[in-house]
Amino acid sequence: MKRKNKKSTDKHRRIIAAAVKVFAKNGFYNSKVSEIARAANVADGTIYLYFQNKDDILITLFEEEMQRILDAMRAAIAEHDDPAEKLKAFAKAHLSLLQSNAELAEIIQVELRQSSKFMKEYHNEKFYEYLNLISSIIREGQEKGVFRKDIEPGIAKRAIWGALDEMSRYWVLSSTRKYSIATAADEISSYFLRGMLAA
Amino acid sequence: MKRKNKKSTDKHRRIIAAAVKVFAKNGFYNSKVSEIARAANVADGTIYLYFQNKDDILITLFEEEMQRILDAMRAAIAEHDDPAEKLKAFAKAHLSLLQSNAELAEIIQVELRQSSKFMKEYHNEKFYEYLNLISSIIREGQEKGVFRKDIEPGIAKRAIWGALDEMSRYWVLSSTRKYSIATAADEISSYFLRGMLAA
DNA sequence: TTCTGGTGAATGACGGTTCATTCAACTATC
DNA sequence: GATAGTTGAATGAACCGTCATTCACCAGAA
Structure with missing residues (x-):
């Protein structure tokens, strides 16, 4: 049936x-x-x-689409063992995922901000999960002795996310793309990696 | 009279x-x-x-307040000669300016995104000026041989801005502040500086 | 015939904008 | 100095277009 x-x-x-x-x-x-x-x-x-209403459309949309992104991201990371490689993979996957979901990216860019203000009751779990992917890579790196111990994962995750997010915003909004996704991902991850690698 | x-x-x-x-x-x-x-x-x-209308209030608000921030930022940078110090000063000033203008920060966080979409006609000059403060520091550092030549200022400026912006968003929105402004500014600028300093 | 999912015109609230009116401050006249 | 006349900034009640939401009705399946 x-x-x-x-x-x-x-x-x-x-x-x-x-x-x-x-x-x-x-x-x-x-x-x-x-x-x-x-x-x-x-x-x-x-x-x-x-x-239920217009708001509910937005929330459901977040919930479902973020889950997809989250799954894809987890898969991308899982392909590597070395935390540094994981971080690079994260950066690359983030940018190319958002590039191939440009419309979704725009919504995340704009409405994600709003959601934390106007839908106070709605705690965007999926987003935090996403953010925490980064900090767990960092912690893993610290345990393995690859990353400096004095890095504060809670700060670094936001810095990395912020950098990538801003980069994808640039992508989404600007018509002229001076840099390729790959270039940007490499640059950004190299700043952070050089900044975080154990001496 | x-x-x-x-x-x-x-x-x-x-x-x-x-x-x-x-x-x-x-x-x-x-x-x-x-x-x-x-x-x-x-x-x-x-x-x-x-x-003229509700939109105009928002735009004027941006225009005028961003100018204030911009002036303050220029002054903060001007106190230093070393590009690396300038970058640190920028990070610190950015975070503390937004901390002491929390309401303005919220608006920038949220509506800046919108403005680039819905007020397509309005090109936020002031914001670009702000962003370009970063890239000119980087270029200066490259000329002086302090920063790596292979850094792409156009990417780096967005990465740095994005990292700081995300950090201040965290400040604005979260009630529990685990890290002090100074700590965060130091951490973030250290990631980037270590990542950018000439070998 | 009944039940279900679907429809889209009708409804009513909401809020940006307008504009007829007020009135405080100023000027001219005596 | 007092009085009358003029101005235009300020007011806020009312207007009116815009949607989110509803619901009376419909078509097809069982």
């Missing part, structure tokens, strides 16, 4: 996909639910069969 | 100050013009004597 509610799942997916597009184009507050509906080929009301 | 029309200038200032508070608390889209008016002790309509 095939799942008959597959139809449902399909609409759910279509709505999310449409929302990614629309939110990326206009931002959350300038996006109309009716526009999402149109983009998803669905009636306005149908959206409310799958989501 | 005292300027009686000084009142006007005063209102402009009061409205901007109120807007900083209100936008920081609610974000741009969740802020009501009437709330700004109330906070500024001014009638709703008065705001439209000084600003």
Whole structure:
């Protein structure tokens, strides 16, 4: 027996996909639910069969898409043993993942900030998991004696994330790309690695 | 004869100050013009004597406040000769400026992102000037032989800005501060400096 | 016939903006 | 100095367009 509610799942997916597009184009507050509906080929009301309200669309979108990114990232890291290599892989994967999900990247860039302010009740777990991927690489490196012990992982994770995030912002927003993804990833990871490697 | 029309200038200032508070608390889209008016002790309509519309309040706010930050930053850098010291000073000044202007920091954090998307016509000059302070320090360091020649200032400036920006975001949003401003500034500038110093 | 998922026009709240009106400060006239 | 006339900054109630959300209705499946 095939799942008959597959139809449902399909609409759910279509709505999310449409929302990614629309939110990326206009931002959350300038996006109309009716526009999402149109983009998803669905009636306005149908959206409310799958989501509680406009906010819920955004939150679900985060939840689901971040999970995908998170999985991909974990896989990319797992290919290496050396913490330094892991960090390089992280940088490269981060930038190329966001490059191939440019619309999602825009949303993360902009709305992630908002979400921590306006949706105070919504603690973006997935984002913290992502951030903590970095600090666990650093800790591992410290244990293995590869990274300096005096690095504060809690600070370094934010610095690294911030650097990468800013770089991808530049990518997303600017039309003229002076540097390739690979170049940028290498540069950035080399700053940090040289700064963190044990003497 | 005292300027009686000084009142006007005063209102402009009061409205901007109120807007900083209100936008920081609610974000741009969740802020009501009437709330700004109330906070500024001014009638709703008065705001439209000084600003074209709600957007204009935000843009003017950026323009004026960023100029202040920019001036302060230039002064902080000018105290040093050594590019490495300049970079440290930049990091420290950045974090402490934003710490003492927490509300402004929140707005920059969140709305700066938006502004580059929704106010496409508005090219945030001041922000680029700020960013370019970093790259000129780096170039100067390269010329003086202090920094590695193979550093790409265009990438490095974004990485450094991103790292600092993320750090200040953490400050602004989190209630529990595990690290002091000074610690964070030192850590971050040390990563980059070690990564950039000529061998 | 009943039940389900789907529809999209209708609704109503919300909030940015307007504008008719007020009034304090200033000027001209006596 | 007192009075009348003028100005324009300031006011805030009301207007009006814009959506998020609802719900009466529909079509197809069982």
